[in-house]
Amino acid sequence: MTDRQAGAAALLVANETFYRAFVARDIAQMESLWSASAFVGCIHPGWSALRGREPVIASWRSILGSGQSPRVVCANPTAHMLGDAGFVLCEERVGPAVLIATNVFSLERGVWKMVHHHAAPVAQDTFVVVPGSEGEESSLN
């Protein structure tokens, strides 16, 4: 395994940690995962952007603390390295609904920390396959 492959594997583990904390409503784990030193941002489905650790963590406390946060299952994640940063693209399945997410991480002292989350619903009725994308899309199934 190359360093790059090992990095991508660790990035996927960090992504899994995010969804485990989400499903378990583990606020401490969620807070620990998000970077405390870099800028952080978060775009919940249908929301505008939250910028900065305070509103981002407050939103997670509100969501996870409500006892009504959805059971989100992460599917088909792919990890993409950019030096000491990286991002994961994945589906979020909530019952029959499918959302798509961009999760950005930063490597801080050897640990991947979340710096940005952006999730949005996939509109089934407007799903478009463009020329050349068939092979890529089928990998999502």
Add this chain to the structure above:
Amino acid sequence: MTDRQAGAAALLVANETFYRAFVARDIAQMESLWSASAFVGCIHPGWSALRGREPVIASWRSILGSGQSPRVVCANPTAHMLGDAGFVLCEERVGPAVLIATNVFSLERGVWKMVHHHAAPVAQDTFVVVPGSEGEESSLN
């Protein structure tokens, strides 16, 4: 101006280049902006993820070549550096509609190249201000 500030300023210029190419339907400029060496991804509003340069560029050729692509105005961009990577959060205004975008870039031989674009509508009726976010949100106005 620090190196970091200069980097963030250059990142905002790359982000502007994206929206200029979008509005001008300049396919050559759009193709040039997207990285040709790194993994690239793209999530158009309501779409699932396109993964890889071929489907991403094909989608832009289709959108910009249709002659019906929307006039997108970028508003309130903020740039966030992650070493030789970075991301921009911004609004996209299309007439009365407001979308929110995450644009990820990678520094390649001194030039910021786009590696990921994720845009999604902001649902005005579900807009939620969480505790602690008021100050952050007002900066979007």
